Amino acid sequence: MLSKTYFASLTILSSLVTLPTLLYAQCTNSTPSPAERYFYNLASANDNKLYLFGGSLARSSYDVWSLDLTQQIDTGCPPWKQTFTSNNTNSMSPYVFGIAFNPNNQNYIFVQGGDAINTNIQQKIMGYDTTQNNFTLPAAPVGGSMPSRSRMTATVDSVNNKVWVTGGRNTFEFDTQGTLTDAYSDIYSYQFGDNPGSMSVEKATVTSHYGAPIGRFGHSTTLIDNKLFILGGYTTVSQNKAMVIDFASATVFDIQSSTVVSMDTIGDIPAGRTAFSAVASPDGQSIIVFGGIMLDTLQTVTNDVYILDTCTLTWKKQFINEHSQGRAAHQSYMHGKYMITMMGISGHSGNNTTPNDSVGILDTDTWTWVTTTEAGYSPGSKNSPQCSYAFPSPPAEDRVIGTSPKTYDNTVISNPLASHDELTSPEKGGIGVAVPLFVIACLGAAFFFYRRRQRNKSRQLNPRWMPGALSSSNAMSGSTGATDGHQQRNDYPLFTYNNNNNNTDTTTNQQGGLRTYTATDHDQWERQLIQDNERPQPDDDKAMTRHEDIWTRMRGLHAPGDEERH
Structure with missing residues (x-):
């Protein structure tokens, strides 16, 4: 029979066997991961790794981090790995607000631009080999070079091995008081061949029927169905003064015809914000906008999620299950149905920002923030759009202003789907x-x-208008009916008048002279009106009874004592 000591030994042994696995699954303070990264760049290699470039204000070193997408990603302990670090900032300068892109989704990523310690170094396009984990300087692009700039966007057209670079502003160097002078409206394209180091650059000739496009920086650009959708950002008003571009309009650039138009958006338009992220939705026709710094006091960091249907430029606020911290100055990446977002800031404390070094995962099938991706998950093929944005017919003659101009952009036109x-x-x-x-x-x-x-x-009711209410017989005897064969009367006095007619009044049995006009007299006159209705248009030259009687009664109208005064 086995002893209790034996079972105890087995329990301890099994604990020792599983202990390394438990320790491996838990992050510790020594687990490497990037920290305090803002306005950095993300680029993928072979759709299985994400590489993070820039975003650090460190002066003495430069590093690159990768996130392995083939592993199950746990937000509690993301599989980060530092793939490159160097203390030689003479060859690769720390930077923010630059671009990073992989034109053919293979093993070569290009990095360029931004504000840096040495902007001259950073303006040269550099290549990062993900197999060797080092930087190289490729041959100069055929066709010249793109002017130095910062806060532009780079959007990959993997079908045509092209990268579209839009907008930007002039660059600032670290620790210097820069002057904002330019916001660029131009669009450049890099064309790559099979050899990663072979490229050409070309400035697009843009056609706009409603005036010249505005300069823009700090915006987002998303490619859907051969069209670049440009949202938000800033435009310059004057030197060192910029204006935020809200989401009430979107700019669309057709990469095939080089035509651009800015149009009103409709629906649940998001409030203005900066430092947000935007990615193409898995449905193939929508854009997911997440987070950002609200424009209230430039302090509030939001966790809102909005969806823009690019077919109609209609906004919808998406309800999200579970909770996520607000995030801004970050990047997001679509890994199949998962939107993976990371780093940036989650708020402000006084004049200081609060870094957010975590990774967030949004399941866009259920619109739920989750803590892990599915084990063994691999993205399927991308969905084709069910509809497409239709460019409006151009006007008969080009105009210098749009039909729905904004304070930040005069070229905006109205959305034909908008109801008045x-x-x-x-x-x-x-x-x-x-x-x-x-x-x-x-x-x-x-x-x-x-x-x-x-x-x-x-x-x-006032008794003066109730015939018979104040008749002499009622007043004396309290009877409600006629007495002594006389018609019930209401002798409430209204006014007195001089009756010039010497005939006896058959109604009151009064002789001519001063007499009193009573409520009964008025009631009789109203009955005469009814009688006259039998001949509303007399042709016998006789006066209407009501006319003749009223003039007879009121011809001598005066107050008592008037005769003495005359």
């Missing part, structure tokens, strides 16, 4: 408040008039 009565989110919010207030006001008014009507109904 379409409301923005703030307007919808205003209606959400105004409609209930209007209903409450209507109910209050209805209640007021109802109470007023009820009070009027409850008032006792």
